[in-house]
Amino acid sequence: MALRIHNTLTGTADELVPGGARRERIEDYPPVTIYSCGPTVYGYAHIGNFRTFIFNDFLRRYLKFRGYRIDHAMNITDVDDKTIAGATEEGITLAEYTGRYTAIFLEDLKTLNIEPVEHMPKATESIEAMIDIIQRLREKGIVYNKEGSLYFSIARFENYGKLSRLDTREIKTGLRYDTDSYEKDDVRDFALWKVEKEGETSWETPFGRGRPGWHIECSAMIRRIFGTTIDIHTGGVDLIFPHHENEIAQSEAAYGEQFVRHWIHVEHLLVNGSKMSKSLGNFYTLRDLLEKGYSPRSIRYLLISAHYRKQLNFTLEGIGQADQALERIDNLIVRLNDIRKDGRPGPNLQKMVDSLLLGFAEAVDDDLNISKGLGVFFEFIHALNTLISNDRLNRPDADLAMEALVKIDAVLGVIFFKTTAKSDIDPAWVDSMIAERIAARKDRNFKRADEIRTILTEKGIILEDTKEGTRWKTKG
RNA sequence: GGCGCCGUACCCAAGUGGCAAGGGAGAGGUCUGCAAAACCUUUAUGCAGCGGUUCGAAUCCGCUCGGCGCCUCCA
Numbered sequence: 001m002a003l004r005i006h007n008t009l010t011g012t013a014d015e016l017v018p019g020g021a022r023r024e025r026i027e028d029y030p031p032v033t034i035y036s037c038g039p040t041v042y043g044y045a046h047i048g049n050f051r052t053f054i055f056n057d058f059l060r061r062y063l064k065f066r067g068y069r070i071d072h073a074m075n076i077t078d079v080d081d082k083t084i085a086g087a088t089e090e091g092i093t094l095a096e097y098t099g100r101y102t103a104i105f106l107e108d109l110k111t112l113n114i115e116p117v118e119h120m121p122k123a124t125e126s127i128e129a130m131i132d133i134i135q136r137l138r139e140k141g142i143v144y145n146k147e148g149s150l151y152f153s154i155a156r157f158e159n160y161g162k163l164s165r166l167d168t169r170e171i172k173t174g175l176r177y178d179t180d181s182y183e184k185d186d187v188r189d190f191a192l193w194k195v196e197k198e199g200e201t202s203w204e205t206p207f208g209r210g211r212p213g214w215h216i217e218c219s220a221m222i223r224r225i226f227g228t229t230i231d232i233h234t235g236g237v238d239l240i241f242p243h244h245e246n247e248i249a250q251s252e253a254a255y256g257e258q259f260v261r262h263w264i265h266v267e268h269l270l271v272n273g274s275k276m277s278k279s280l281g282n283f284y285t286l287r288d289l290l291e292k293g294y295s296p297r298s299i300r301y302l303l304i305s306a307h308y309r310k311q312l313n314f315t316l317e318g319i320g321q322a323d324q325a326l327e328r329i330d331n332l333i334v335r336l337n338d339i340r341k342d343g344r345p346g347p348n349l350q351k352m353v354d355s356l357l358l359g360f361a362e363a364v365d366d367d368l369n370i371s372k373g374l375g376v377f378f379e380f381i382h383a384l385n386t387l388i389s390n391d392r393l394n395r396p397d398a399d400l401a402m403e404a405l406v407k408i409d410a411v412l413g414v415i416f417f418k419t420t421a422k423s424d425i426d427p428a429w430v431d432s433m434i435a436e437r438i439a440a441r442k443d444r445n446f447k448r449a450d451e452i453r454t455i456l457t458e459k460g461i462i463l464e465d466t467k468e469g470t471r472w473k474t475k476g
Numbered sequence: 477g478g479c480g481c482c483g484u485a486c487c488c489a490a491g492u493g494g495c496a497a498g499g500g501a502g503a504g505g506u507c508u509g510c511a512a513a514a515c516c517u518u519u520a521u522g523c524a525g526c527g528g529u530u531c532g533a534a535u536c537c538g539c540u541c542g543g544c545g546c547c548u549c550c551a
Contacts, residue, residue, distance in 0.1 A: 037551070045551085052551040081549080164546080165479070214549085236551030237481095243550090267481085268545065277550060305499085306489070311482075311544065321488060321500040328499080331513055363490090371490045375498035382498095382515095389507095389515045446509055453511075464512050473513095 003066060003365045006309060008240060008263040009163055013367050018068065018231050020261060031069040033226045034060065035260075037218060037235035037243070038120070040077040041101035042086050046283035048269035048276035050112060051303045051312065052236045055266045057114040058304050059234065061411045062364055073119035073225050075218060076102055079211055080123075084200055094201045095124075108286045111296045113413045121221045123212060127203050129220035130212050134192050136254040138207070144185065148195030148208055152246070154188050157253050163263060164241035190246050192216050215246040222259075223251070233260040237267055269303070270313045289319070297414045298323040304412065307371055325378075329415055332381050333405065334473050335388050338466065339398040346392040353404040356380040360408060377408055425474065430461060434470050437463075 004013040015022075018029040036056045039045050045053075056074065063070050077083075078098035087097035102122075109116075134150060137143045142156045154160040191213035196202040202209045212220075222230055235244065244263065251259040269276045276283045289299055294316075302322040306312040356376065363372035384401055387393040393401070409415040433452050440448040453463050460475045 039551080040549095049551045055551090234551095238546070238550055241546065242548090266551065268551075270544070273543070275545070275550090279550075302488090309481090310489090313488090313544095315488090317500090318488065324501090325499050335514075369490075371499095372497075375490060378498050385514055386516095441509075444509075450510075462512065464514095465508070466513085467507095471513095 001362055001365055003063075004367060005262065005264060006367050007261075008265050009260070014262060016063075016068075016231070016262065020229065026067040029068060031071040032063055032232060033230040034070060034072040034232040034234065035218070035222050035226070035230055036072070036074040036117070036233075037239055038074040038076050039105055040080055040082060041098045041105060042080075042082040043101060043278070044285040044287065045105055045108060046276060046278065046285050047289065047299065047303065047314065048271075048283060049236075050108070050286060050299075051269045052234070052266045053109065053114060054112060054300055054303045055308050056117075056234055057112075057413065058308075058370065058411065059232075059264070059368065060115065060117070061413060062368065065407070065411045066361065066365075070118075071226070072117040073121060073221065074117045075221050076105075076120060076122045077214075077217060078102065078122045078124050079201060080214060088199070111286060111290075112300050113297065113417045115413075119225050121225065123217040123221075126217055126220045126224055127205075127212070129224040130193075130216045131205050133216060133219055133223065133250055133254045135206065137192065137250060140253060142253050143192060145207075146184065149191055149210070150193040150207060151184055151189045152192050152250055152253075153185065154190075154249060155186060157249050159252065160249050161245065163245050163248055188242070190215060190242060192250065215243055216250060218243075219247050219251040219254075219259075223255070229258045230260050232262045232264060234264045234266065237265045240265055264308075266308045267311045270311050271315075273313065276314065284314075292316070294319045295323065295418075297417055298326060301326055301412070301414045304370060304414070305374060308368060326414060328378075329381060329405075330473075332384060333402070333415070334464075334471065335385070336393075336398045336402055338468065338471055339388070339393060339395055340468065342394040344390075344392050346387055346394065346397055349393075349397040349400050352380065352383065353400055356404055357407060360411075364411075380404070425459060425461065430456065430472055434463070434472065438470060 002015045004015050006012070007014040016032070018032040023029050034056075036053075038053075039049060053074075056072075060070050060072050076098075079094060083094060083098050087094045090097060134143065137152065138150075142153055143150050144153055145151075193205070193207065193210050193216070194213060196209040196211070200211065202211050222233075233244070233247075240263075248259050271282050271284075274280065274282065286296070286299070290296065298319050299322075302314075302318050303312070305322065305325075359376040360373045363369050363376055366372070384393065387397075405415060409417075433456060437449045437452040440446070440452065456463060456472070461472050462475055463470055463472050
């Protein structure tokens with residue numbers, strides 16, 4: 001069974017072949033080189049943005065789960081029109097401004113249990129690599145100069161449009177394309193380098209002072225970090241055109257080799273049926289949701305649980321449903337931990353675990369079909385619960401089951417990750433309350449027993465009476 | 477106007493030619509002093525609608541209706 005992922009470039013679900021040459025065993029492949037388009041740090045990212053970043057995280061975790069090694073980069077865009085405007089408005093330097101929002105972004109990633117990637121380059125630290133690309137393009141005569149700014153001429157690059165299938169498109173008439181407010185020969189030509197403007201941050205180059213165009217940074221960073229063709233490039237679907245199309249054009253024109261083998265694009269998060277975006281103002285930031293009391297792992301679960309190529313309509317109710325699904329898993333863990341004695345002979349648990357892991361991999365291998373994978377996972381949970389209810393799960397088997405949960409969670413990142421750690425609960429106090437309640441129940445003083453349970457509930461502690469005695473857990 | 481995607485139960489969501497996964501919510505039952513958790517049973521002869529192909533269609537084809545995205549900064 002091979003991992004196949006939909007490739008925007010080919011339009012089909014292509015097998016992942018790191019390095020481009022097929023090998024017998026996964027461990028024989030070179031590390032999978034991945035580049036993900038990161039944020040422009042001019043404000044708080046919204047959870048639509050985070051859908052993509054959580055997807056990136058899921059992708060890298062799943063690749064590791066399948067035995068691949070990975071080498072993953074995500075950029076920080078710290079110079080563009082918006083960051084410059086923001087810094088100017090506040091009267092601080094560009095670096096101060098972007099530094100603030102970069103820190104916030106990194107905190108949010110951590111909150112969502114997103115693993116750090118191997119490389120996190122900044123645009124402003126990649127100027128040399130940009131210059132190299134532009135110089136090569138100039139030597140090949142693909143660049144023209146308009147009032148000091150440099151543009152890529154798509155008319156002089158024959159493969160232009162292969163990613164977004166532009167050759168079959170018509171450009172809508174009457175639309176303005178000169179949003180950069182610079183003059184261009186062809187509306188689809190794009191700026192590689194923008195001439196210095198009064199008061200803006202700029203860099204000295206062989207072709208004059210200025211700052212980078214939008215698309216050049218990704219091409220430059222990929223070249224600088226990976227050197228050659230990379231395996232996977234990810235981003236939101238809105239980046240297919242023009243951003244990724246232009247990356248391909250400048251990189252392949254400059255270096256004469258394939259830029260990226262596998263393009264993966266994540267669909268949009270919708271809210272009330274339309275795209276969540278800053279310009280529409282219909283967005284939630286992560287912090288908005290945390291303030292409303294939703295947990296990061298529920299948000300993560302919700303955003304991860306729908307297939308990445310389907311639009312996902314975001315609702316607060318959806319977070320609640322995700323929360324309930326996670327609680328189902330939490331409850332299983334409580335029950336597993338509570339198993340003390342040997343149960344009656346059960347089935348071959350190792351076999352159940354093997355089939356869980358195999359079924360999960362088969363599901364997710366099919367274009368990262370996590371929904372199907374979660375179905376397999378919840379069937380396993382149900383089977384375990386049934387065994388426990390029938391007293392047919394012993395301690396060693398419970399340990400095996402727990403190991404399986406850990407393996408699945410290495411991909412999901414939602415189970416053994418709790419952020420509501422503000423534990424002002426004293427376990428000794430809880431135990432004494434429970435002891436008092438047990439005594440009360442023994443005396444059939446149920447009024448007092450229920451009183452104690454209510455006191456604990458108000459502290460977020462839930463009691464469960466089992467045959468073996470009373471156990472407790474915290475809520476949420 | 478061009479390109480593309482989607483429409484499956486009360487909600488979310490797999491399935492893309494052979495008896496409709498899974499999660500949430502609801503109903504009934506078991507256990508419990510009562511709860512909680514769990515288990516058992518139950519909730520689409522039906523997959524936007526209408527035609528067609530086929531022994532057989534949610535799945536393929538055509539049309540219709542509805543929703544969304546990209547074509548412009550955007551994850």
